[in-house]
Amino acid sequence: MSQALYRKYRPQAFADVIGQDIIKTILQNALRLGQVGHAYLFTGPRGVGKTTIARILAKAVNCEHLRDGEVDNKCANCLAVSTGRFLDLIEIDAASYTGVDNIREIIEHVKFAPTTGRYKVFIIDEVHMLSKAAFSALLKTLEEPPAHAIFIMATTEAHKVPETVVSRSQRLDFRRVSKRDILSLFEFVLKQEDVNIAKEALSLLAEAADGSFRDALSLLDQVISFGAKKITVEQVEDALGITRTAVSQKFLDFLIRGEAAPAVEFVKRLTLEGRDLQQFTRIFLEYLRLVLFLKLGVEKSADLGLAEEDALGLKRQSSELQSARLLEIIKAIIEAYREIKTVPVPELPLMAQVLALCRNTLEKGGSPPRTDQPKNEPGEVNVNLALGLVVEKWAEVLARVKEYNHSLLSSLRLGRLVELTGGEELVVAFPYTFHKDTVEARKNRIVIEQVLEEVFGSPLRVKVLLEREIKDEPAQKRPPTGDLLGEAVRILGEQL
Numbered sequence: 001m002s003q004a005l006y007r008k009y010r011p012q013a014f015a016d017v018i019g020q021d022i023i024k025t026i027l028q029n030a031l032r033l034g035q036v037g038h039a040y041l042f043t044g045p046r047g048v049g050k051t052t053i054a055r056i057l058a059k060a061v062n063c064e065h066l067r068d069g070e071v072d073n074k075c076a077n078c079l080a081v082s083t084g085r086f087l088d089l090i091e092i093d094a095a096s097y098t099g100v101d102n103i104r105e106i107i108e109h110v111k112f113a114p115t116t117g118r119y120k121v122f123i124i125d126e127v128h129m130l131s132k133a134a135f136s137a138l139l140k141t142l143e144e145p146p147a148h149a150i151f152i153m154a155t156t157e158a159h160k161v162p163e164t165v166v167s168r169s170q171r172l173d174f175r176r177v178s179k180r181d182i183l184s185l186f187e188f189v190l191k192q193e194d195v196n197i198a199k200e201a202l203s204l205l206a207e208a209a210d211g212s213f214r215d216a217l218s219l220l221d222q223v224i225s226f227g228a229k230k231i232t233v234e235q236v237e238d239a240l241g242i243t244r245t246a247v248s249q250k251f252l253d254f255l256i257r258g259e260a261a262p263a264v265e266f267v268k269r270l271t272l273e274g275r276d277l278q279q280f281t282r283i284f285l286e287y288l289r290l291v292l293f294l295k296l297g298v299e300k301s302a303d304l305g306l307a308e309e310d311a312l313g314l315k316r317q318s319s320e321l322q323s324a325r326l327l328e329i330i331k332a333i334i335e336a337y338r339e340i341k342t343v344p345v346p347e348l349p350l351m352a353q354v355l356a357l358c359r360n361t362l363e364k365g366g367s368p369p370r371t372d373q374p375k376n377e378p379g380e381v382n383v384n385l386a387l388g389l390v391v392e393k394w395a396e397v398l399a400r401v402k403e404y405n406h407s408l409l410s411s412l413r414l415g416r417l418v419e420l421t422g423g424e425e426l427v428v429a430f431p432y433t434f435h436k437d438t439v440e441a442r443k444n445r446i447v448i449e450q451v452l453e454e455v456f457g458s459p460l461r462v463k464v465l466l467e468r469e470i471k472d473e474p475a476q477k478r479p480p481t482g483d484l485l486g487e488a489v490r491i492l493g494e495q496l
């Protein structure tokens with residue numbers, strides 16, 4: 001690739017610009033009505049299309065065949081702007097010239113009529129960088145601009161532009177680009193470059209671009225330069241400097257502190273990002289192996305070839321964890337790793353193990369719940385722990401129901417476990433009547449209750465509700481809030 005993607009795919013017409021719809025509408029309406037102003041101030045973060053739209057506007061006011069506010073990209077003026085050879089477009093980067101002389105030069109230019117086009121267009125990028133003297137020279141021009149002149153000033157720091165300049169301009173605020181917009185840009189670019197990038201990898205890149213088209217495409221440039229035909233999440237993580245060690249350490253910290261809710265949230269996020277949970281679990285197990293080796297003195301952290309920060313974290317975690325607890329975590333994660341393959345909801349085994357591990361911490365008093373939370377009545381805690389048990393084994397329940405009736409499974413999976421009343425009535429809530437009715441049907445209910453008895457060794461009745469019916473119930477009938485486990489159970493419930 002000879003040129004950067006950002007230049008190669010710079011939009012050449014309003015229709016090619018992704019996002020910034022309000023701005024495009026305002027400018028194209030002005031073009032249709034022949035009411036383009038003499039001074040615009042484009043504000044907004046870097047890389048969101050300010051200069052790109054400024055150039056398209058410069059093209060539009062000079063296009064010989066402007067149609068419905070859109071350029072034709074065929075006339076001599078359009079082609080000249082696209083290739084950077086248009087004499088009546090003057091671009092100044094104020095970040096590199098802040099002196100008054102440069103502005104004087106501009107003013108010299110303003111007096112003369114355009115050479116080939118109808119308008120002389122001045123684009124002043126990073127206008128807030130102009131010196132005071134330069135601003136006052138600019139201001140004089142803006143007070144009485146010649147009819148053939150259009151100034152487009154762009155800035156990332158609008159508050160640094162003098163009020164006198166702002167008040168003489170039409171200000172247009174550019175928005176941060178959404179992740180969705182960045183993904184559609186990627187889709188457009190990749191269609192034309194012969195590269196295959198995993199969907200999750202693109203999502204990571206879009207996230208890292210942090211609302212900037214320019215950053216998005218330069219990240220894509222980097223990744224494509226690996227030269228691989230198929231680019232994986234791991235390669236992108238490496239390019240972005242996201243170490244797998246750091247991700248594993250974060251997850252282990254939640255388990256060490258017994259923080260069920262953030263740990264479950266973490267798994268939920270991996271799922272939403274489309275990560276392969278089995279792969280994550282394997283990577284996490286590899287990390288746990290390092291912790292174990294360090295604990296047993298088999299390895300020294302210096303020999304592991306980790307980055308300094310990662311090595312420090314590893315050392316800390318290995319000394320914080322008692323051997324028994326470490327083994328407990330390893331066993332639980334191995335268990336989850338095995339189950340992930342066989343369960344229709346792959347995040348469930350990992351979430352269930354997380355809950356079990358964090359519950360143990362709470363019961364053993366290893367890490368007390370935060371004290372700023374209200375204490376629960378003893379009875380309520382029991383109800384919650386029992387529900388926790390059902391949640392833990394819910395994957396097994398679903399798997400067994402599947403053996404009996406596959407279509408019942410698809411309805412039951414949408415249910416949220418709400419509470420276990422008196423330890424014998426399991427309340428399950430559904431978003432839609434259809435699924436509620438399916439689960440409630442006599443023959444189906446018999447299947448579910450039979451499976452529950454098989455799994456838990458004692459009979460459990462099932463009560464089925466609609467989500468909105470729960471919301472109508474008085475607050476005290478809802479599961480108690482405040483304890484971490486209860487919170488985690490509810491988060492988990494939403495995932496079922």
Ligand SMILES: [Zn+2]
Nearest residue numbers: 063064075078
């Ligand atoms: Zn044209």
